[in-house]
Amino acid sequence: MLKSIDPRITPELMDCLIRLGHGDEIVIADGNFPAASTAGHCVMKDVIRLPGFTATDAVELVTTLLPIDHLYEYGALRMEIDGAPERLGAVHAEVFAAIEKVAPAGTHLKSLERQDFYAQAKRAFAVVATTDERPFGCFILRTGVVFPDA
Numbered sequence: 126m127l128k129s130i131d132p133r134i135t136p137e138l139m140d141c142l143i144r145l146g147h148g149d150e151i152v153i154a155d156g157n158f159p160a161a162s163t164a165g166h167c168v169m170k171d172v173i174r175l176p177g178f179t180a181t182d183a184v185e186l187v188t189t190l191l192p193i194d195h196l197y198e199y200g201a202l203r204m205e206i207d208g209a210p211e212r213l214g215a216v217h218a219e220v221f222a223a224i225e226k227v228a229p230a231g232t233h234l235k236s237l238e239r240q241d242f243y244a245q246a247k248r249a250f251a252v253v254a255t256t257d258e259r260p261f262g263c264f265i266l267r268t269g270v271v272f273p274d275a
């Protein structure tokens with residue numbers, strides 16, 4: 126038993142988060158995402174499952190420990206809605222709001238067309254699968270840097 130760590134963080138998720146370094150990426154996937162076939166291309170080949178979690182729940186949980194990158198062209202990516210790339214679904218707005226609460230100033234939140242998102246996800250460190258039923262509720266978080274307090 127560990128202190129000050131959310132008990133909803135599974136051993137598999139903790140192992141993943143501990144192993145991530147600056148620039149590594151983690152996918153937060155909705156229930157429609159091809160999690161198992163995508164994870165087969167990642168560093169961690171097994172899907173990290175968070176049943177009962179929405180994408181927002183998962184991002185809020187992960188970002189209690191994971192710093193978001195603000196030094197790169199993006200700190201997080203969302204999957205675009207087919208035929209409406211500029212439109213933010215409710216899941217996108219919720220997750221980006223959650224990220225903005227914890228991300229450093231200057232963090233860029235961007236989007237990728239669905240097929241490009243799938244390709245980028247295959248290069249990620251790991252896939253975290255939620256049971257969120259909202260379509261296009263998939264995100265890639267880029268690991269930032271922990272700076273010592275000045």
